[in-house]
Amino acid sequence: MAVRMPHWFRQIWNTKGLSRWIFLVGLFITLVFVVFAIFAPWIAPYHFNQTAVDGVKFPKLGSASSDHWLGTNDQFYDIASRMIWGARTGLEVVVMSVAFAGVIGVPLGLLSGFVGGWIDRVLVFLMDAIYAFPSLLLAIVFAFLLKNTLGGGVVAAALSLTAIYIPQYFRVVRNTTVSAREATYVEAARAIGAPPLTIMRKYLFGNVVQSVPVLGTLNAADALGTLAALGFLGLGIQPNEASEWGYDLSRALDDAQAGNWLPAFWPGLMIVLLITGLTFVGEGLNEGINPALRRRRLQKVVFPARTAGEEVSS
Amino acid sequence: MPTKPDTATTENRERSATVLDLDQLAVHFQLQGNALSRLLGLKGRVVKAVDGVSLRLARGEVLGVVGESGSGKTTLGRALLGLAPTSSGSITYQSADRGPRVVSEMRGAELRGLRTDLQMVFQDPHAALNPSMTIEEAVGHPLVIHGMAQGPELKRRVEEALDKVGLSPTERFLTKLPSDLSGGQKQRAVIARAIILDPEVLVADEPVSMLDMSVRAKILQLMLDLKRDLGLTYVYITHDLATAKYFCDRIAIMYLGRVVEIGPTEEIFDHPRHPYTKALLAAIPEPDPEKMLPRNLPRGEIPDAAEPPLGCSFHPRCPEAVRGCGWESRDLRALVEEHWTRSDTAFDDEQQILGDLEHLDAPSTTATLGSGGSSAVRGILDRIKGEDPDEPLWSGVTSIEDTGPGVTVHFEKAGPPALRRAGGVDVACVLYPDETSDRDEA
Numbered sequence: 001m002a003v004r005m006p007h008w009f010r011q012i013w014n015t016k017g018l019s020r021w022i023f024l025v026g027l028f029i030t031l032v033f034v035v036f037a038i039f040a041p042w043i044a045p046y047h048f049n050q051t052a053v054d055g056v057k058f059p060k061l062g063s064a065s066s067d068h069w070l071g072t073n074d075q076f077y078d079i080a081s082r083m084i085w086g087a088r089t090g091l092e093v094v095v096m097s098v099a100f101a102g103v104i105g106v107p108l109g110l111l112s113g114f115v116g117g118w119i120d121r122v123l124v125f126l127m128d129a130i131y132a133f134p135s136l137l138l139a140i141v142f143a144f145l146l147k148n149t150l151g152g153g154v155v156a157a158a159l160s161l162t163a164i165y166i167p168q169y170f171r172v173v174r175n176t177t178v179s180a181r182e183a184t185y186v187e188a189a190r191a192i193g194a195p196p197l198t199i200m201r202k203y204l205f206g207n208v209v210q211s212v213p214v215l216g217t218l219n220a221a222d223a224l225g226t227l228a229a230l231g232f233l234g235l236g237i238q239p240n241e242a243s244e245w246g247y248d249l250s251r252a253l254d255d256a257q258a259g260n261w262l263p264a265f266w267p268g269l270m271i272v273l274l275i276t277g278l279t280f281v282g283e284g285l286n287e288g289i290n291p292a293l294r295r296r297r298l299q300k301v302v303f304p305a306r307t308a309g310e311e312v313s314s
Numbered sequence: 315m316p317t318k319p320d321t322a323t324t325e326n327r328e329r330s331a332t333v334l335d336l337d338q339l340a341v342h343f344q345l346q347g348n349a350l351s352r353l354l355g356l357k358g359r360v361v362k363a364v365d366g367v368s369l370r371l372a373r374g375e376v377l378g379v380v381g382e383s384g385s386g387k388t389t390l391g392r393a394l395l396g397l398a399p400t401s402s403g404s405i406t407y408q409s410a411d412r413g414p415r416v417v418s419e420m421r422g423a424e425l426r427g428l429r430t431d432l433q434m435v436f437q438d439p440h441a442a443l444n445p446s447m448t449i450e451e452a453v454g455h456p457l458v459i460h461g462m463a464q465g466p467e468l469k470r471r472v473e474e475a476l477d478k479v480g481l482s483p484t485e486r487f488l489t490k491l492p493s494d495l496s497g498g499q500k501q502r503a504v505i506a507r508a509i510i511l512d513p514e515v516l517v518a519d520e521p522v523s524m525l526d527m528s529v530r531a532k533i534l535q536l537m538l539d540l541k542r543d544l545g546l547t548y549v550y551i552t553h554d555l556a557t558a559k560y561f562c563d564r565i566a567i568m569y570l571g572r573v574v575e576i577g578p579t580e581e582i583f584d585h586p587r588h589p590y591t592k593a594l595l596a597a598i599p600e601p602d603p604e605k606m607l608p609r610n611l612p613r614g615e616i617p618d619a620a621e622p623p624l625g626c627s628f629h630p631r632c633p634e635a636v637r638g639c640g641w642e643s644r645d646l647r648a649l650v651e652e653h654w655t656r657s658d659t660a661f662d663d664e665q666q667i668l669g670d671l672e673h674l675d676a677p678s679t680t681a682t683l684g685s686g687g688s689s690a691v692r693g694i695l696d697r698i699k700g701e702d703p704d705e706p707l708w709s710g711v712t713s714i715e716d717t718g719p720g721v722t723v724h725f726e727k728a729g730p731p732a733l734r735r736a737g738g739v740d741v742a743c744v745l746y747p748d749e750t751s752d753r754d755e756a
Contacts, residue, residue: 184441190397191436192456192507193429202455206446 014299015288023284029277036087044078045069048085048243051076061260073248073263074255075239083270085243089154090274093227093237094220096158097165101219102212104162105169110200110208112170113177124174127167135164139226143235152238157230161223172215176208183207217282221275228271245270333515333547334371334394338403339418340364341386341393345620359620363389365571366403368733371515373410376541376548378562378579380555380594384616386571388437391517391551393418395432396425407432410514430460433508437520439500443492449476450488453507460511475506478543480536498529502536509540517549522557534561555598559583567591570619570627572730577739587741589634624677625728626744638744640728641710643681647674649707653698664694669720679727684720691721 013020036043045067051058062072070079112123130138142160150156180186181204189203230236231246239247245267252264341364363386371377379387392398394405400418408414409431420428436442443452454472457463463471473484479502481487492500501521508516518537522530534557540546552558558565559579566576567590575588586592614631617623623630625640630648632639650671654661667686674681684691692714699708712724728744736746 184436184438185444187397188434188436188442188504188507189444189455191395191429191434192459192511193426194455194459195423195426198459202447203444207444 015284019284019287022280023288026277026280026282026284029273030281033087033091033274033277036084037091038088040085040088044081044084046078046081048077048082049240050078050081061255061263064262070266071262073252075251077248079248079263079266082243082248083245083266086245086248086267086270087274089237089242089244090224090227090270092154092242093158093161094223094278096155097161097223098216098220100158100162101165101169102216105166106173106209106212108166109170109173110177110204113174113208114181114196114200114204116178120174123170127170130163131167131171133164135222136226136229138164139230140233140235143230147235151241152236153241154237157227157237160230161226164226165219165223168215168219169212172211173208176211177204180204180207214282214286217278217285221278221282224271224275224278331372332370333373333408334549335406335408336367336369336371336394336403337406339367339390339393339400339405340402341389341398342401361620362386362571362622363398363619364393365622367568367571367573368403369566369573369576371547371549373514374541374545374547375563376550376561378558378565379549379551379568380553380558380565381568382553382616384570384619385568386619387551387553387568388519389571390568391434391519391549394515394517394549395434396420396428397434407515427460429456429513430462430511431513432515432517433511433513435501435504435508435516435518435521438524439497439504440492440524442504443500445492447492448488449481449490449492449495449503452492453503453510456507456511462511471510472506475510476503478509478540479503479506481506497525498533501525501529501533505533505536505540509544509546512544513546515547515549517551519551520553521550523552523554530557537561555583555594567594570617570622572627572742573733573740574628574743575739575741576733577737577741581738585737585739587736587739587746588628588743589632589745590628593633621677624679626731626742634745635706636744637706637709638726638728639706639710640730641679641707641725643674643676643678643723643725645707646681646683646723647671649698649705653701656701667691667694679725680722681725682717682720682722687719688716688721695721695723 015023041047046053058068058072058076058078060072060076061074062068064071068078068080070083073079073082108123112120139160142163143157146156146160150159186199186203189199194203227236227244228246228249231244231248232250234247234250236246237244248267249264249271252261252267255261256264340362343361343363345358345361365386367390369377379390381387389398393400394417396405396417403418405417406414407417407428415428417425417428417432443449447455450469450472453475454463454468457468457471469488472488476482476484476487481499481502487495487499487503492503495503505521516537521537522533525533537548538561541548548561550558550561562579564577565579565582566573567582567588568574569590575582575586575591582591583595586595613633617627617630623640623644624642625638626632629635629639629641630645650668654664667690668683669685671683674683695714699705710726712726714721714723716722731742731744733740733742734746
């Protein structure tokens with residue numbers, strides 16, 4: 001193979017059986033949404049906040065036509081555009097919340113596990129307390145609190161989701177740190193005179209973050225669901241700030257009861273598809289990377305072609 | 315071979331040649347008690363991993379520290395580098411250029427700075443290297459941490475260190491991860507990391523015990539070569555007397571946190587004095603099946619370090635135990651229970667009379683036992699004594715008096731024996747009383 005795949009990708013690629021296909025299908029779905037998200041202004045026919053073109057208002061609950069591929073909804077929005085822009089919102093929130101949770105949770109877990117003592121106790125107590133709440137309830141509370149300071153935008157939604165995922169990263173990293181702390185190489189690092197911060201950065205970090213990417217992709221799926229739930233309840237992103245599937249779904253419910261179910265179908269489908277894609281990626285990663293679950297497929301042995309130079313020398 | 319000069323005559327000369335001086339060093343670990351005692355803030359039991367070790371390490375010598383698992387030898391090695399906290403006593407490091415420094419009082423950055431002079435090689439080379447660091451990073455990291463080299467200079471010094479430990483051609487190893495190397499190569503890398511700072515003292519904690527037989531001798535030879543080339547002083551911690559004989563100038567035998575015998579290697583091997591040393595030497599396997607040696611191996615297991623036996627800690631297992639060894643209640647319980655195992659009926663007959671023996675587990679020189687009348691209890695004790703009149707425990711009994719339904723056995727009080735001069739070595743055993751009256755043991 002001419003292109004050298006990175007180590008981790010090769011590891012997943014060489015996994016045997018279903019988990020490989022789960023990963024690839026998930027990756028494909030997710031990549032489609034990533035393309036939507038990045039190129040939304042060029043793919044979508046209209047802006048997500050657009051209700052008229054050249055002064056002509058869109059029809060209310062219009063059916064699918066060449067102007068409006070999926071029709072329009074009760075707020076005069078073009079459904080197709082809302083769906084494509086929604087991918088951008090969803091992925092923005094998901095990436096931000098998972099990144100924030102990792103950036104805060106991983107160092108806290110590392111610190112707690114390595115230092116121990118009362119810092120560990122206080123942090124574990126705090127994180128367990130957060131973890132004990134139902135995640136949606138907690139997200140609602142944070143969404144309320146952040147609405148006043150940050151408004152109803154993408155950042156506020158991402159931060160309210162961050163709060164519920166920090167304990168997961170904290171737990172995973174803290175527990176692996178507690179066991180890695182006793183390893184001889186950490187003692188060896190002390191013996192060569194490494195200060196605590198260096199031990200955490202150079203010796204522990206690389207050995208405890210391995211399970212974090214898997215957790216990240218699984219959380220991403222969960223985060224999208226929670227975001228949609230917040231939007232559905234009207235606590236998430238406001239419709240004029242960004243297009244959000246959960247909000248569209250809640251708006252379309254009345255129409256669905258009235259017999260026009262298409263405005264509700266499309267956002268629901270989007271949510272289900274993206275969550276499925278992200279979950280597949282997470283599960284595939286888990287089964288590909290986790291040595292307890294991983295099964296390698298057999299590979300053909302390919303001998304390198306003999307070159308003329310070698311023949312002469314031998 | 316440089317050995318420890320006679321302390322009485324050349325006190326001054328010896329002091330300048332001393333590189334590490336341990337004075338009554340103790341390392342105690344607090345055990346966590348049960349939930350209730352933790353709630354109430356009670357102190358748990360204390361494990362005396364190292365308990366009153368005094369020794370001097372001369373510049374350029376190889377001191378072997380030998381003992382069973384749990385004897386405290388690894389903790390002693392860790393304490394030398396300040397990796398285990400000193401509970402009492404002191405460790406003084408006499409640097410060649412910076413004068414004496416007290417390791418046991420150092421903390422934080424000061425202690426980390428000391429690691430340029432004192433270094434350690436670990437038992438398990440597979441675990442001692444960070445799995446996510448290449449050999450170049452791992453070996454060069456001490457220099458980075460201490461800000462001693464960077465860039466091309468760093469790489470040059472890493473290559474130099476790898477060359478010294480025989481990992482050449484170096485470019486083949488620089489980019490390897492530890493998982494790509496064999497056990498012997500990993501241990502060489504660990505040694506390279508230890509010597510790259512140009513230390514004076516290297517504490518080697520069983521450096522070859524995890525290695526293949528075929529590479530053990532090579533690694534030991536490498537360490538001897540490094541000692542010659544770099545002027546190192548070694549503390550060689552091991553349970554393997556065979557390698558210690560090959561490698562060490564002096565040997566200290568440890569048992570339950572104390573040094574029981576210390577002296578030149580030849581003297582220890584030719585004339586072992588402490589019964590424990592004799593037992594260890596007798597336990598070395600003999601490759602010739604024709605020459606089956608009578609083995610007087612110590613009975614039982616190494617005792618609980620949280621509550622070591624009173625007196626000499628080796629006395630419950632000692633084949634040469636005598637009166638003054640510090641007999642106590644737990645020995646009596648062991649003796650009674652051993653007696654019960656000898657006959658089928660003894661337990662059923664006597665258990666009622668002797669009553670519960672659990673309380674004898676609290677170490678004490680007085681033991682009260684029996685619930686079926688003092689004469690009956692005396693009768694049982696006499697019967698046990700009759701089975702083995704030579705059992706040294708009985709010589710340690712000062713008196714037996716009647717108390718209520720049973721008897722109280724009083725034992726002779728004895729502290730742990732101090733290290734005393736005997737022949738060419740120092741030995742801590744009541745069988746070897748003080749040779750010279752001026753060497754007072756406090």
